[in-house]
Amino acid sequence: MSSSDEDDNERIPISQRPEWSDVEPVPQDDGPHPVVSIAYRDEFRETMDYFRAVYLADERSRRALDLTTEAIEMNPGNYTIWHFRRLVLEALNVDLLEERNFVDQIAKGNSKNYQIWHHRRWVAEKLGPEAASKEHEFTRRILACDAKNYHAWSHRQWVLQALGGWENELDYCQKLIEEDVFNNSAWNQRYFVITRSPLHGGLETMRNSEIDYTIEAILAHPQNESPWRYLRGLFKGDISLLVSDNRVCEVCLKVLKSNQSYTFALSQLLDLLCYGFQPSSELKGAVEALRDSRSDLADANLATTICSILETADPMRLNYWTWRRSNLPSQVC
Numbered sequence: 001m002s003s004s005d006e007d008d009n010e011r012i013p014i015s016q017r018p019e020w021s022d023v024e025p026v027p028q029d030d031g032p033h034p035v036v037s038i039a040y041r042d043e044f045r046e047t048m049d050y051f052r053a054v055y056l057a058d059e060r061s062r063r064a065l066d067l068t069t070e071a072i073e074m075n076p077g078n079y080t081i082w083h084f085r086r087l088v089l090e091a092l093n094v095d096l097l098e099e100r101n102f103v104d105q106i107a108k109g110n111s112k113n114y115q116i117w118h119h120r121r122w123v124a125e126k127l128g129p130e131a132a133s134k135e136h137e138f139t140r141r142i143l144a145c146d147a148k149n150y151h152a153w154s155h156r157q158w159v160l161q162a163l164g165g166w167e168n169e170l171d172y173c174q175k176l177i178e179e180d181v182f183n184n185s186a187w188n189q190r191y192f193v194i195t196r197s198p199l200h201g202g203l204e205t206m207r208n209s210e211i212d213y214t215i216e217a218i219l220a221h222p223q224n225e226s227p228w229r230y231l232r233g234l235f236k237g238d239i240s241l242l243v244s245d246n247r248v249c250e251v252c253l254k255v256l257k258s259n260q261s262y263t264f265a266l267s268q269l270l271d272l273l274c275y276g277f278q279p280s281s282e283l284k285g286a287v288e289a290l291r292d293s294r295s296d297l298a299d300a301n302l303a304t305t306i307c308s309i310l311e312t313a314d315p316m317r318l319n320y321w322t323w324r325r326s327n328l329p330s331q332v333c
Helices: 003-010 042-056 062-074 079-092 096-107 114-127 129-145 150-162 166-179 184-196 203-220 225-233 239-244 246-257 263-274 281-288 302-313 315-326
Strands: none
Touching: 042 062, 042 079, 062 079, 062 096, 079 114, 096 114, 096 129, 114 129, 114 150, 129 150, 150 184, 166 184, 184 203, 184 225, 203 225, 203 246, 225 263, 239 246, 246 263, 246 281, 263 281, 263 302, 281 302, 302 315
């Protein structure tokens, strides 16, 4: 016999509990001729019938709170139950540390449930800044199992901005990237930290060291799109600086000459050319070495050559590169 079967056997029906003897359950109204009747389990049907009764009566009592616990354990995705639970919690002035423990348990098997995360934020907001460390610990546990859990990242960013805890966040991002350099969520969080944290001075202060860090990651894995995107983000709002910083074209050149995956290097170089970058003869030669012997490229400029190479090297985005080739600025090299 499974543990769930044992729980069902031990459960006392609500209709047989003395504390509920004064409540008339409210059945679900599916109309006289439901098209498809859902085969609810008896325990679930009864629980929801009693929940509708207390909800319609707006009964904010301890038994109502206990009933929402049972209902959530049966269906943690029901928004109305979570909403009513918050009303009851406020009315009873319940210890929210206990409520946080309850959410911990429910989240173990439902880490992508919107209602749980919304409720978790409500609890953390009520508890205030002293709850920050526990919230960071909570999201770390979730991310250890699912490194790209959108809900956990969103909650973590909210906690940082609303409750604090910036002190170790950059180190945390560093750890995740070291564990998996392809973790685009960790790269995104790193960018969030350097641009939003009150401790690091902002993007302009961090840009120089971050460029060196990112280039090192690119050279280790040039086929990894995340650091290429991150590098571009470091120049957000300052295209002239992107074009003039020699480290950007130099990393493109190193990748092109390494005979490794060069798709993102060519893509970055193409953008530089469209922004007015003047390539060196060495860079031109590195690109020329990658093209095939087709006659239609014999007199092509560098940007056109790059687009043609990418049409073959990146067939998934063939139409995009063809479009780029036909829409190059007239003054591009």
